[in-house]
Amino acid sequence: MASFTADVFQNEYLPDGSTEVHAVVSVTCTGAGQAGQTGSGDAAEIIIIDTSGSMDMPSAKIIAARRAAHVALDEIHDGTWFAVVAGNTGAQLIYPRQGTMVKMDAGHRSAAQQWVAQVQPGGATTIGAWLDCARDLFLSVPAAQRHAILLTDGKQEHEAPAELDRAIAQSKGVFQCDCRGVGDNWVVEQLRKIATGLLGTVDLIATPEQMEADFEAIIKRSMSRGVADVQLRVWAPAGSEVMFVRQVAPDVDDLTPRAVQVSELIREFPTGAWADESRDYHVAVRVPTAPVGSERLAARVELVVDDQVQAKGLVRAVWSADTDLTTRINPAVAHYTGQAELADAIQQGLAARKSGDEEAATMLLGRAAKIAHDAGNESTTRLLAKVVDITDPDTGTVRLKKEVATLDEMALDTSSTKTVRVRRDPAPDGSPPAGPPPGGQP
Amino acid sequence: MSEVTALADPVCPSCGAAIHAGDAFCEACGATVDGATAVAAPPEAPAVGAEAGAADALSAAAGGVVAATFISAAPRSERPHAEATPCLVCGGAVAGDGYCETCGTKARTWRDHWTESPAPWLGAVCDRGVRHSRNEDAMATMASAEAPPHPDSLAVLVVCDGVTSAPDSDQASLAASVDARDHLVAAARSTSHTSGAAAIEAMVHAITASCRIAQVAVTRVTDRLIAASPTGTLSEPPSCTFVAAVVADGRATVGWCGDSRAYWLGDDGSGLQLSHDHSLASELIAGGMTRAQAEQDPTAHTITRWLGIDSPSPTADTMTFDLPGPGWVMVCSDGMWNYASEPSQLSALMAQAVADGATTPTTIAESMAAFANNQGGADNIAVILARIEQNPEPVPNKES
Known part of the structure; x- marks a missing residue:
């Protein structure tokens, strides 16, 4: 319980x-407990894999995606409703071959893995249509807890931008969705919109070989949500x-x-x-x-x-x-106020840099460098250092780098919302701890 | 008594909070609640008889065999956060966690304001005041059914004023005053067989001892808070002042530590401050400043003696006073005397209260506390009044 x-x-x-x-x-x-096994209702899981033509360029991406889906299927508990969807121009069921979702068992698992291995890339990226397909599937089975994982390597195309917003709005409250972008051709903003609307996460998979471990972790985590x-x-x-x-x-x-x-x-x-x-x-x-x-x-x-x-x-x-x-200033409130400001400063700073407003970008990313440094947020400091030269972290003095790899910029953007837990130094006056205990990153 | 014992849950005799069988101390107020003192209390505001009955058990535990005429009062055992009482600010319902469901105002608990009247000739009020969010003043009283000049008449008046800068001083002050009161009740019983100088000396000794017992109570609460603290330390240990008066044999025996006071307020206009504050203001007055000037000084309220584990001298000064005629023995905290320091001012306030229709010591005390609140209520207020209608001649050789 x-x-x-x-x-x-x-x-x-x-x-x-x-x-x-x-x-x-x-x-x-x-x-x-475990998803679907606590008496509060069945769990349902959908794996959405981008199979648009770009996934074949290079082909390592589609190969890794097949492999990642295979591993993800291993992690889905028996008894969980599931489906695998191919996203391209529209969306097709990879498994089951037709109809609706099925409950996972050994036979369905191996059959699904065989079909996944044969997925061929082709077509465009219509993320809105993919979400619609997942929603329809989810609503066709009596599940209480619905989760999807969405993988793409590109940005929404051949579909009006409003279509994505509409699909997200209609999917809210129906299912949760963790989004992953592979490579540097997708748009952080688009996937963040989905993840925010559908109570999920967004992250970058820099190279195809990291995909397998990431999918495994996502499904494991989803299955542990009892x-x-x-x-x-x-x-x-x-x-x-x-x-x-x-x-x-x-x-x-x-x-x-x-x-x-x-x-x-x-x-x-x-x-x-x-x-x-x-x-x-x-x-x-x-x-x-x-x-x-x-x-x-x-x-x-x-x-x-x-x-x-x-x-x-x-x-x-x-x-x-x-x-x-x-x-008196409460350390937890101060710390998290800073962490939220850090996320804002990074996102706005990167946007300013993109739009050519170097002055604003320098100011905002400098502010971010200072907050990350003060909070002991080392991973963010490391990512920032790939986008700006940090001259003095104490004052937040930075210079924009002339050449920045798109991947580094995207890595900074996607990680901007990840916070570090407030430091729990023993209070000097012996008063009770002023903040929650430090916890691990998920 | 039967009405009382028929009722269920054991509760703390000091504050009315539920306690578990076998608990040594009340979790809510820190008062001693060993098996013997754990008395059943009525679930609602007790009737006078029930209150006296509960107090009987308390006295019995404190003093062994106690004559039925001795009654003392514990604070009302109204349950904190009684949901039936609507919010005093907006009239909304109060949730189980003690806050108004509409405006969020914290509901007043018994600890914020209570009165005691163990016998018709004694009345007391303890009030949070206006400016403080917690009532760190505490009091404990006892009075015999017989009023002066009856030779067996006895009253015990104790006020402890928790130091606001130390968290949880409200628990310390309550435990201190209750324990001191209990000791004085027991001591008064055992000295009632002596007389003359020996009796006076015995009562002075009892007052001194009750201050030590109050210090033990504060220490006990402190130890409990330290044990409960996740860091094993406290930012500042709880502390409080102490003043106690025993009224018996036509005499008031007074002891104090800090700046809570005892007064004699005679009906004939004679008035006297019986205690002498342990405060910087007192030192200024001793150095030649007028009282009015000294009490205006920003350091005036810095006390030079108090009870607490950090106190260099948690001991009482004492005095005895032969009550000269009809009048009042008053014990109060600085939340009261801040607004009326001179005995003549206090007498005027009492006269005004009577003129306004107050008829009992409790209603007069309520009226005086209301005056302090109307003046700003900058501190918690505790006022205890014992009415001396007529004194027995101080008996030099009383036979028991």
């Missing part, structure tokens, strides 16, 4: 007249404004636009399926002020599964005249 805990990290003390309340709510799930559908429920008091609800670890993901208003004071944010893992959320609420000495609940943050509250965290506001209390 899965269980959730929620820990709140904040400075609850506000000076007189202040209204803005920030907190980091760290949620941990344990005992999640809790199908978790809602983050946020209550905020009358007269307040929820400024944002942002996942800040393991990666930055703004949940605010996904809010579903449940009642006047309660909204829910879908967070998809959960494995044994920790996720941190930064909640910011503007509340009506109250006299010094008053305490008001600024937010009640609950994890909800099947309409049952699994864990609860209270975000408080206590107005105080004691400046020793009100000026």
Whole structure:
């Protein structure tokens, strides 16, 4: 039986007249079990492989994709509904050969692997149509937890850009989708849009030989998500404004636009399926002020599964005249505010560089270098150093590199949202830890 | 008594929180709740009789065999976050976690405001005030059914003011005042057989000892907080002041540590501050400054003595005072005297309260606390009033 805990990290003390309340709510799930095996409903998995003509240039890409799909099929648990879809101009079922999804067993696995081995490239990249195909398949079976993996090497073409937006909108809430781009001809922005809308991740597979291990990891992870559908429920008091609800670890993901208003004071944010893992959320609420000495609940943050509250965290506001209390900065809130700013600075900096605005690019990427350095975010610092020369990380002084490999730029872009957990140095005054424990990257 | 014992769950005799059988201390307030003192309390605000009954058990545990005339009061055992009570700010329903479901305001708990009246001649109020988010003042009282001048009349008045800068001082102050009160009740029983100078000396000794016991209580709460802390340390150990008065035999015996005070407020206008603050303001006054000037000084409230594991001298100064005639013994925290320091000011406030219709010591104390809140309520407020209608002559050779 899965269980959730929620820990709140904040400075609850506000000076007189202040209204803005920030907190980091760290949620941990344990005992999640395996997808489709916890009694909450069947799991369903679809592998979508780009088989457009470009996958043959070089042919190493399609060879690696066949191999990756093979390994992915190995990882799908028996009893899981599954299908393999070829994406080109439109989408075709690779397996089953026709009709709908089937439940995995040894026979279907080996048959599917044989068909996957024979996939031939050809045609264009119409990602919207691929998502439509996956959605129709998912909806044809009684599964409670639906996950897809989408691999492409190119950008959406032969399809109006609006088609992709429409397909994403119609697939929201139907299935989750992890997106992977191989090589340097795909568009980070397009796949990020899918991943953001469909509660998944986006990442770069730099070379075809890395594909196999990546697919294996993605399916393993999907199969370990034993809790199908978790809602983050946020209550905020009358007269307040929820400024944002942002996942800040393991990666930055703004949940605010996904809010579903449940009642006047309660909204829910879908967070998809959960494995044994920790996720941190930064909640910011503007509340009506109250006299010094008053305490008001600024937010009640609950994890909800099947309409049952699994864990609860209270975000408080206590107005105080004691400046020793009100000026304290919570390290977790500060750290994740920085990490979100880092993601923004990288994405905007790369966009500025692309559009030729060197001044803005230098400023933004310099800012990113400083934040990454201050936070001890070494992997991001390494990726930044391939795009800019970091002269002085302490001040964020950088120079744009003249020649930058597209892959390096894309690697920086896709990794920009990955955060490092707040450092948990022992507090000098012996007070309780001010942030969640450091956790591993997924 | 039967009404009380018929009721279920064991609760803390100090704060009313649920406790487990065998617990040595209340998890909520830190008060001692060893098996003997764990008494059943009514689930709702107790009626006077029930309150007295619960207190009987408390006194029995503290002092062994206790005459039925001795009654003391524990704080009301209203359950914190009682859902039935609507939000005081907006009238909304209060959720199980203690916050209003509409405006989020934290619901007032018994710890934020409570009154005690163990007998009609004693009344007390403890209030969070306006500016502090927690009530770190605490008090504990006891009064016999017989009022002065009855020769067996007895009252115990204890106030401890938690130091706000130290977290969890509210737990320390409550445990300290309850334990000191219990000791004084037991001591008063055992000295009632003595008389004269020996009796006076015994009571002074008891007051001194009760301050040590209060210090032990603070230490115990501190140890518990340290044990519960993930880092095994506290940013600042809890601490509090102490003032206690025992009213018996026509005499008030007073002990204090810090700047909580005891006063005599005579009906004839005679008034006297019985305690002398351990504070920088006192030192300034001793150095020649007027009280008004000294209490305006920014350092005035810095106390030079307190209870706590970091205290260099957690000991009480004591004095005895023969009660001169009808009037009041008052014990209070600085949250009260900040707004009325001179005995004449306090007497005027009491007169105003009576003029406004207050008829009992509790309603007068409530009125005085309301005055402090109207003046800004910058600190927590604790006020205990014992009415001396008429004094027995201090008996030099009382036979028990």
